[in-house]
Amino acid sequence: MTFSLDFSWLRWKWRSQNGFSQSPSETTPLLSPETGRQSYNPTEQRVVYPNNSMCHQDWKKVSRRYPGNSICTTKYTLLTFLPQNLFEQFHRWANLYFLFLVILNWMPSMEVFHREITMLPLAIVLLVIMVKDGTEDFKRYCFDREMNSASIQIYERKEQSYMQKRWQDVRVGDFVQMRCNEIVPADILLLFSSDPSGVCHLETANLDGETNLKQRRVVKGFSQQEVQFQPEHFHSTIVCEKPNNHLSKFKGYMEHPDETRTGFGSESLLLRGCTIRNTEVAAGIVIYAGHETKAMLNNSGPRYKRSKIERRINTDIFFCIGLLFLMCLIGAVGHSLWNGTFKEHPPFDVPDADGNFLSPALGGFYMFLTMIILLQVLIPISLYVSIELVKLGQVFLLHNDLDLYDEETDLSIQCRALNITEDLGQIQYIFSDKTGTLTENKMVFRRCTIVGNEYCHQENAKRLEMPKELDSDGEEWTQYQCLSFPPRWTQGPATIRSQGGAQPLRRCHSARVPIQSHSRQRSVGRWETSQPPVAFSSSIEKDVTPDKNLLSKVRDAALWLETLDTRPAKPSHSTTASIADFFLALTICNSVMVSTTTEPRKRVTTPPANKALGTSLEKIQHLFQRLKLLSLSQSFSSTAPSDTDLGESLGPNVPTIDADEKDDASVCSGDCSTDGGYRSSTWEQGDNLGSESGTSLEEGLEAPALSLDGPELCYEAESPDEAALVHAARAYSFTLVSRTPEQVTVRLPQGICLTFDLLFTLGFDSVRKRMSVVVRHPLTGEIVVYTKGADSVIMDLLEDPACGNDIDVEKKLKRIRARTQKHLDLYARDGLRTLCIAKKVVNEEDFQRWASFRREAEASLDNREELLMETAQHLENRLTLLGATGIEDRLQEGVPDTIAALREAGIQLWVLTGDKQETAVNVAHSCKLLDQADTVYSINTENQETCESILNCALEDVKRFHEPQQPARKLCGYCIPSKKPSVNLGAMAPEIGLVIDGKTLNAIFQGKLENKFLELTQYCRSVLCCRSTPLQKSMIVKLVRDKLSVMTLSIGDGANDVSMIQAADIGIGISGQEGMQAVMSSDFAIARFSHLKKLLLVHGHWCYSRLARMVVYYFYKNVCYVNLLFWYQFFCGFSGSTMIDYWQMIFFNLFFTSLPPIVFGILDKDVSAETLLALPELYKSGQNSECYNLPTFWVSMADAFYQSLICFFIPYLTYRGSDIDVFTFGTPINTISLTTILLHQAMEMKTWTVLHGLVLLGSFLMYFVVSLIYNATCVTCNSPTNPYWLMERQLSDPMFYLTCLLTPVVALLPRYFLLSLQGTYGKSLISKAQKIDKLPIDKRNLEIQNWRSKQRPTPASASAAAPATGTVHTQPPCCPVPPEAQQDFGASTSKSSSPPRQKQVEDWVLQGPRCSREHSKDDTCSRDTLAKLSSGECLLDPNRTVAPTAYSRGQKDASRHSSKGSHRRSQSSLTI
Incomplete structure (x- = not known):
């Protein structure tokens, strides 16, 4: 067999892309003394010369440009620590705001508090952060010193042997020798391995968390070494790419003195931080050292995301700033008006040194700044600190939930992003991978077809239908029996027998990796084995x-x-x-x-x-x-x-x-x-x-x-x-x-x-x-x-059968191809993963020519991936089909229940998979993503115009039965319903499902049809994207997130899901069988998809509800307290003075009211976990932001103003006309305010525990203890009005007790009345669930059942509603229906899985439809259909109710097989 395409163009392209000309330098070796070395572009390439006797001078010149291997991850030194840390802290606008207030307070004309006292809060904050940063940096310093001092064998040129040196002595170009269990000190190109095959085994757990061993191969030409590698005999020059952070990408070539080049890639690179395993000796040359190694370039901190609540907080803080500005403006105007009422300067108006008095305008401006200092607490800067503490507590509770722990894999949830836990309670869209996410990713061989003959493996299918005990127990490390197979000379089935001691089932070929936070050691094969596990295979696989x-x-x-x-x-x-x-x-x-x-x-x-x-x-x-x-x-x-x-x-x-x-x-x-x-x-x-x-x-x-x-x-x-x-x-x-x-x-x-x-x-x-x-x-x-x-x-x-000369062979190949395609379709309908197997025989001459171009591509630096791709494509053609396989990937346990619960919670679930469409649709039905009664739109087209016409027709059809519940909102000129549409005219219209493939997605993105596509998906119950690439997955997530402004979550387990995970608001990685790349790039990591149910419905709801109500309470608390000072200004001439001691004001936010909100934000439960799981609809409260939105914020602000008025004016009216001093007047107000705020907190708590009571009572008692001690010791601390013995006198006054008891009741009465009305007549789902929670268990379960029966329509009602339109199911002309669909035709029942019916379906698929309309090979759909599409006419009968999915799939398969001589699906189809 010969190649049909000459490869000469490839050599020319490669040389032109790499900038090599046909000059003498091309044939001159790099080390040739006559013409010197070739010049390299240092900005694009790295040249490495070996550090040996022959190349020492070149190495010495080049190595100066490259950093050494000493690392320094510290941020500070002893001299730079103080100024640099302060500089970094003052980059935060909150610290600058407080610094501005401190500077203002130091000005005599605007002094409100003692100058030193004003500096104290800011100094404490700066000092605490400084100590934390210094401690962390010192730990980094100790780690750097330990790593730099580690020992390694480095080749010494003068001694001509390997010498023991430190890591920090390694330079680029040095030869390094490593032994088993040693850590690689730099990025090293492997030149020698003690393994006879030239392989070195690495453990990369320090880089990507994976404990399964990786293979690294010696550079070609160095693997067949019978003796130890001699660095002095290495005279080649290495040219490679510049340092980058791609762990799996590396390319370069080695140029030898004989003008030949040898290419290499990442398979020959040992990365810094990896551990040598099962290899006695490995040696190589250093390519990257120190901070240029890939491990150090990837050593970035956790990515920061802003949660939705945090964005809401930032908006409300601006409202608070506006409120502060208004209050300060009132104070400034009031001060000017007050001073204007005096004909002469009052005694308290003190002139300056020159005897000049301030003008009213300037005095008002100074008072404006003074009021900012006085009312600074209105901006809740400490709220951010409290939020971080609350999130730490929430993460701790997540980690300790046993329901989120998978005993089989010994893995629990891992929180990698600590600042977005509350977003788990507001998810609106979930984008999920299929393989390994919805399925177990434990592949089981089921069936195969070879040269058109199908082998169904019935015995294997029967064995797989047995209970999954062996499969599920295969990784249990308790006392089990060992699965043993009979000897090769023994007949009969395999047996399970005890072999003396109990041994675990062997699991030998996987890449499942335990998360590092769990250090429980397992053994493989034998109990005393200490090797890490080689996971993921069980006996059933x-x-x-x-x-x-x-x-x-x-x-x-x-x-x-x-x-x-x-x-x-x-x-x-x-x-x-x-x-x-x-x-x-x-x-x-x-x-x-x-x-x-x-x-x-x-x-x-x-x-x-x-x-x-x-x-x-x-x-x-x-x-x-x-x-x-x-x-x-x-x-x-x-x-x-x-x-x-x-x-x-x-x-x-x-x-x-x-x-x-x-x-x-x-x-x-x-x-x-x-x-x-x-x-x-x-x-x-x-x-x-x-x-x-x-x-x-x-x-x-x-x-x-x-x-x-x-x-x-x-x-x-x-x-x-x-x-x-x-x-x-x-x-x-x-x-x-x-x-x-x-x-x-x-x-x-x-x-x-x-x-x-x-x-x-x-x-x-x-x-x-x-x-x-x-x-x-x-x-x-x-x-x-x-x-x-x-x-x-x-x-x-595949090779075109028509190219052959033998007619019989041509017919046979066509028959094999056709039958194999039918078998593939049958496998896909059964939900099996399919692979085709092919071969090709190449003659020696063509192979040698191809191999030379392949080696040139491997040695290329520029466009290496493209050249490798092109050479592979020129070899992988004109193949001969051998057969195909069908592999089963079973659903994970609990996936259908989880999907059903998420749907009831109002979450839209999209599945984005790279599998073929038939397989994905079958799995979608298995996991209840698609129901049998759903109307499924299947869109497969490559043409943009056809795609637009199909989208228009589909939209026109769905709008006949589904209309938005609320007025649609405009999206770039297109109407998008704000919520999922409801059925029209009260009839139970069928749910809509959408199936689309990767080619159609390309047409949508390239044809600017995103808005129409999104509009159609808004009517769909489920969306299934098949044959999608990783890039398309991320584009879909970004499209939905940005266009619809919704909260998105992506979940996957493989490297192809990384871009999708990173594009979503929350990314979840599953610790599965395909490595840890998805986990490493995620915000949360779980072991199974079913854990998503409790993670979102319970912990997500709790985290959002707790944090949202805590934030609202924080705003209320600050505004309520600050307003007391504001009301006092109306009675002190807007002078900026206070009636509360400044130490009491500092302690109020620092000690007295700081701990209750934090405990409230960590432990409060508005609804129990059992009720939240039983009633997923409760999750919608978080989606709608019911706990924290603009109305709730302003209602809390109004309540804060009202309570502050009551807390101020009742004591004022009580003590009016008396001769008490200012602090004696302020102490009852301070006490009443604290009592009111703590009781308000108690009213907001939905769950009471001992800790809640202790925190509230402790805060209240702490106030009196601190006040008594402070007033007893403060004799001259606050001159001239020292609060000496103030609290002691107040406690002996009956009026004090009466005021402190009466005022909080009046202040909290509206709040209590509103909560009572909500609890009694409230129609919100949360209010109803809280009532159910208070019932006994039996009554609670009964109420939950009644709730669910009301929320969900029964199947009988759903089926009865379908005929309400008065329609009859009719079969389209010349559209064959499989036997399965014929039996279920017109019914909305689930299909039977009995063997006779299954056999009929298989015969129908294998024999092909009896009635089919012939199309040419390039036909995309029928002529009638194309005519309707071109004219914009709707393809669908508006009065026809869609048949069940069995019919839909039969029609789809019929259209696929109706094209003679083509294995492809129809390029454009709209399947209903």
């Missing part, structure tokens, strides 16, 4: 029961492989060959790491070719000649099939194998069975063969039998899909034995191992949506490309 029909064909495929080298190499389209290639692709085309259970992190290396157990290929030939005598037909019933069972029935037609040709095939036999007694047929049939020929197989192979206690193979995969496919291949005895960077070894069913040369690996990415490996087949020597990927991509890359 690993065990696959083979299909009997496929099993018999696998035996023939194994024989075909053994005789492959005896036949001429030519393309084979036979079923036998395709089955062999199919399972080889499953085994090889992955990045699975092989280890053993006894040493979970120890790699399994490739067995020596042709030397296993001393067996020669001639003896293997002799063995297969003797196996001709065997003809066994035992049934296969084991859960994990043995290689024996396949080898037992090889049959009598085993051809002779030429041993001479086998020598070059890298075939080894015998001891590849390192997986716990899984043995080849050579061992099992030894006795039988010996009885027939007088010689046992053990003697024939001249090898001892393998021990039954051999270690079991463990597979560590980057994704659970790969692990599931490897285990599926292993079930058919195609076992992945070992993998190195250069080779991969597979054991065949006969026990023979094939070692494939691994030439290239084209990894998976979200753009290509596929992965490929390029190997050299050990039997034929051919270059084979095995590819697996999404069906939507692989099907487009």
Whole structure:
């Protein structure tokens, strides 16, 4: 097979992009003394010269520009600490505001309090923060000193050996040697590993929190080193990219003295902070050091988000500033008017030193500033401190909720953003990933299709329908029995038996990572094992029961492989060959790491070719000649099939194998069975063969039998899909034995191992949506490309059957493609994840040409990713389809209930997934995101004009049945309903669901159709976006958040969800199977999707309600207290004096009223958790901001003014006409105000505990204790009116008690009356729920049931409402309906899952619709439909009620299959 496109353009493009010209410098080595070194752009590239004898001078010149490895994360030094810290603190406008007041108070004409006293609050705040910052910085200093002083082996040029030095002595270009369990001191390019395959294992927990080991490979050309690496022999120059913070991205090349270049990437870079594991010695050259390392560049603090309440607070503070300005203006005008009433200057008006008096205007201005000092507490600056303390308390309660702890994974909730907890109670939209978020991400192999033949694996399906006990208990670390499989020579199903001691079930191939805050250590395989866990696989994932029909064909495929080298190499389209290639692709085309259970992190290396157990290929030939005598037909019933069972029935037609040709095939036999007694047929049939020929197989192979206690193979995969496919291949005895960077070894069913040369690996990415490996087949020597990927991509890359000359082959390929596509659709309808498997054979000449361009692309710095993508695309074409797989990803427990509860709470849920549409729709029905009675709009189009027409038609149709409850608001010229529309004319119209794919999203974003799309979604109950990329996910979240101004939450578990998580107001990461990137970028991390229910409905509601009511109370408290001073100004000539001692004023906010609001904000519960979970509708109070909005703010302000009037004027009227002094008058007012404010707090509390009572009573008693002590000791502290013995005298006055008892009652009477009316006649949901909470348990449950029955319409009423329109379900012309839809036609019942109906559906899908309208390959929809779209005519019958989803899906599948010769879905469709 030849390439159809010449690659010469790629070389030209690469050289032009990298700025290389065809000049002598291009062929001159970097170290050539004749022309000197090439010049590099230091702003775009980094050049690293080795620090050895030959390159020392160059290294010395360049290394000056690069920083050393010493780090300093401290902010201050001893000299800069005080000025720098003060400078930083005064960047906060609150501190500047108080500093401005202190300066004003120091001016004699505006002095209100003693100057030193005014400075005290600000000084205390600055001192506390200074101590905190200094302590934190000192800890950083100690950590820096410890890291810089750590020891490491650095190559010393003069000594020509590695010397023990400190980390801070490392420089760029130094050679560093590390040993096992040592931490990497800098970013190092790996040049040597003690591992024979050139692999170094890393633990990156310090960087990304993941404890599963990563592989790093030695740069190509350095892996085959038989002796220790010698730095003196390294004469190459390294050119790489500038330092950046991308942990997974790195590119560069190494230029050797012989003018050749070797490219490398992130797979060869050891990052600072990682730990060397399972590698005795590793060495490399330093690329980045110190603060230029990727770890240090990523060492940024937690991102700051502003919560919705905080934004509301900032707005209300401006209102307070306006109120303060008004009150100060009244004081200034009043002061001017007061002074104007005197014909002569009054005695208290003191002139200046020159005898001049202030003018009324200037005096009024001074009084304005004086009033600012006096009424400064009106701005609640201390509110921010209280909010931070409350949020810390709320986070503590979140962490200690056992309901948010997952016992299986030993993970609890993790709060990474401490300042947005209250936003959890105001979420309006949730954007969720599907795989790993709604599902378990535990992939289980279910079905497969090979060359058009479907193998349903019924036995496997029956096994998976069993209870999930084995799966759920697989990670429990209590006393369980060990799951053991029968030996390879034993027949019968797997059994569970006790093996002496209790052992945990083995979980061997995952990447699930425990959050670091939980340090409970687990073991793997054995109790005494201390290795970290290799998580996430359970027995239900690993065990696959083979299909009997496929099993018999696998035996023939194994024989075909053994005789492959005896036949001429030519393309084979036979079923036998395709089955062999199919399972080889499953085994090889992955990045699975092989280890053993006894040493979970120890790699399994490739067995020596042709030397296993001393067996020669001639003896293997002799063995297969003797196996001709065997003809066994035992049934296969084991859960994990043995290689024996396949080898037992090889049959009598085993051809002779030429041993001479086998020598070059890298075939080894015998001891590849390192997986716990899984043995080849050579061992099992030894006795039988010996009885027939007088010689046992053990003697024939001249090898001892393998021990039954051999270690079991463990597979560590980057994704659970790969692990599931490897285990599926292993079930058919195609076992992945070992993998190195250069080779991969597979054991065949006969026990023979094939070692494939691994030439290239084209990894998976979200753009290509596929992965490929390029190997050299050990039997034929051919270059084979095995590819697996999404069906939507692989099907487009298949070779056109029409290009061949053989008509029969062409027909067969078309038939295989068509049947495979039908099987894929069937899998998707069942909710299975689908992957297509393909191959391609490349001739040697084309491969060498492609490989040269691939290496050039790998060595490129500029546009490296684009060049790698292009080379991959030029290889991955004209593929031959082998088959497809269906993998089940089951729903997590509690997902349907959680989604139902969130919907009842008024939250819109969108699912954004990269899966194909059919799979996503099936899962949506399983999790109740879509109901059977929903009207589902499915929009799939690439054309912008068609997309706009479809959106217009859909909008016109939905508006006939759904009208907004409130007047629509304008959104860029389009009407958007402010709330979810209700049904029209009182009839129960069907709920709307929208399904859309990635191509349609591109058309929407590129065609500026976002507003119409959003308008349509406002009528939809659910939105499902399929085949969406990570960028599209984030764009959708930003679109909804910004256009609709709603609170959004994104939840996901993988790296492809990071952008979506960061775009939302709240991002939640699930600690799942796909690493910790989602968790690391999230605000909160949970273990399961079901935890979202209590997190939002309970903790979210509590956090919002507590904080909102605390904020309102804080504003009320400050305004109420400050107004006392304001009313006094009307009786003191607006002089700015006070009737309360200034120490009492300071203590009032600092001690007496500070603690109750904090306790209130942490512990108060307006509704119990049980009621909140039972009645999700209560969550809507937070969405509507009922606790804290503009009306509640101004009502509290009015109440504060009223209470301050009562607290001031009742004492004033009481003591009017008496001869008491000013402080004797102010003390009762201060006492009454404190009592009123604390009682107001008590009235607002919905839950009373001992702590609540102690805090309120303690604050009240503290006031009297402090006042008594202060008045008893303050003899001359506040001259001239010292408050000596003031409280003691007041306590002996009966009028004081009478006033303090009567005034708070009068002040709080309106508040009490209003709360009583709300409790008795209030119609709010919270008020009703509070009444229910007070009932006994039995009555409470009854009331809750009555509530729910009223809130939710019964199914009977819903079904009865549908025919109210007087419509009849009619089938559109020439639109086939599957049997399932025919049975349910016109009914709103759920579809039955009985086997007969399922079989009918499968037959309908496989055989195709009987009645279909033929379209050309490029037709997007029917001509009638296109005509209606072009004219803007509505496609939908306005008087027709939509049929159930079964009918909708049948119609959708019919439209898909109606296009002859095309595997694609129709490009434009509107499915109702």
